[in-house]
Amino acid sequence: MKYETITTQPVIAAERFDLRPLRASDAGLIALNAGDIRVARATATIPHPYPPGAAEALIARARAEDRTEDIWAIDATKSGGAELMGLIGLARVDTGQSEIAYWVAPAFWNAGVASAAVEALLAANPQEVRTIFASVFQDNPASARVLTNCGFRYLGDAETFSVARGATVPTWTYTRKMR
Numbered sequence: 001m002k003y004e005t006i007t008t009q010p011v012i013a014a015e016r017f018d019l020r021p022l023r024a025s026d027a028g029l030i031a032l033n034a035g036d037i038r039v040a041r042a043t044a045t046i047p048h049p050y051p052p053g054a055a056e057a058l059i060a061r062a063r064a065e066d067r068t069e070d071i072w073a074i075d076a077t078k079s080g081g082a083e084l085m086g087l088i089g090l091a092r093v094d095t096g097q098s099e100i101a102y103w104v105a106p107a108f109w110n111a112g113v114a115s116a117a118v119e120a121l122l123a124a125n126p127q128e129v130r131t132i133f134a135s136v137f138q139d140n141p142a143s144a145r146v147l148t149n150c151g152f153r154y155l156g157d158a159e160t161f162s163v164a165r166g167a168t169v170p171t172w173t174y175t176r177k178m179r
């Protein structure tokens with residue numbers, strides 16, 4: 001696979017919040033929310049318990065000049081809301097293709113945050129890709145609904161290892177053509 005280096009990352013405006021690059025001051029809220037077992041178990045990569053320094057390491061990777069992934073904070077301060085409601089990212093998987101991943105803090109579940117964040121990222125298409133992929137655990141139908149409501153189409157079943165669960169978990173894979 002060919003990976004491209006990403007050197008710029010825009011702020012993306014949505015109605016209720018902005019998607020903005022991570023900053024050092026996000027570490028505490030990332031650690032708090034990613035440390036919630038409900039968040040960690042819904043992702044492949046977040047460990048539980050969340051180790052000290054993991055949030056700072058994530059921020060450093062997200063800000064690195066040679067990164068192949070953009071990660072945004074879902075920041076609602078412009079509308080008087082929380083500074084970090086979750087994270088959303090796009091990782092390059094091949095030329096013209098990226099994979100989207102996101103998590104929302106439990107305090108903001110069932111409020112349309114994930115759908116609005118995915119819609120804003122798709123509308124901006126900051127990596128100018130042709131195709132975006134996504135996968136969700138089969139025991140997380142809410143995340144699957146976010147994807148289908150945002151125009152993703154079911155591609156097939158797969159499985160991936162969940163660090164928090166310490167097990168391989170069945171997934172549904174989705175795709176969305178961008179142009």
